[in-house]
Amino acid sequence: MPAETSRILLVRHGQSEGNVARVWTSARGGFPLTEVGHEQARAVASTFVGRDVVAVYGSPLVRAQETAAEIAAVLGLQHDELEGVEELHVGIHEGVHDDTVGPVAEQVFGAWWRDNDLSGGFEGGETGLEIAARMRDALDLVADRHVGERSVVVSHGGAMAVGVISLCDLDAAFVATHLLKNCDVVELEREDGAWLCASWAGERPPLRA
Secondary structure (H helix, E strand, O other): OOOOOEEEEEEEOOOEHHHHHOEEOOOOOOOOEOHHHHHHHHHHHHOOOOOOEEEEEEOOOHHHHHHHHHHHHHHOOOEEEOOOOOOOOOHHHOOEEHHHHHHHHHHHHHHHHHOOOOOOEOOOOOEHHHHHHHHHHHHHHHHHHOOOOEEEEEEOHHHHHHHHHHHHOEOHHHHHOOOOOOOOEEEEEEEOOEEEEEEEOOEOOOEOO
């Protein structure tokens, strides 16, 4: 690995009580992990042992902080809160069940991923452009702090999809058909300011045509 290359293991949080209840939330508190979620976090952390991880970060949301804490404990590190990698804000749909939000999400994600139009979003929430910008800023911050090193960042499925598609110019259709499960890992590299997605949950994702 060239000395100037920064690497980030971007992890979706473990299973939360909100996942089980099928509730959409990006609230600052939010739902904690289930016991399964804690186990998932420890399991993924075990795959990072020996990979010279120097830092662990998590979004401000409870489920991400708890996941980051489990990972940091396995690696013998502290974990820090990282603004900008929290879940996409769903506006008026905050706390609403997936049966109601799902059809709306299909329209929003369709515009973002199928039409490559990030100008819209959930009513009262953020645009795709805003999500992509804050994800880039946060990941650039971590890469700048740990040049030539590897870090872990715990984030959320929706924000990761929008952010990494934009950051690495990925094929959105691939991402849409390979949605991240709890504690799936996206491996990112930044060299000379350019980002590369080396692995999306174990697969090498194609670039946008």
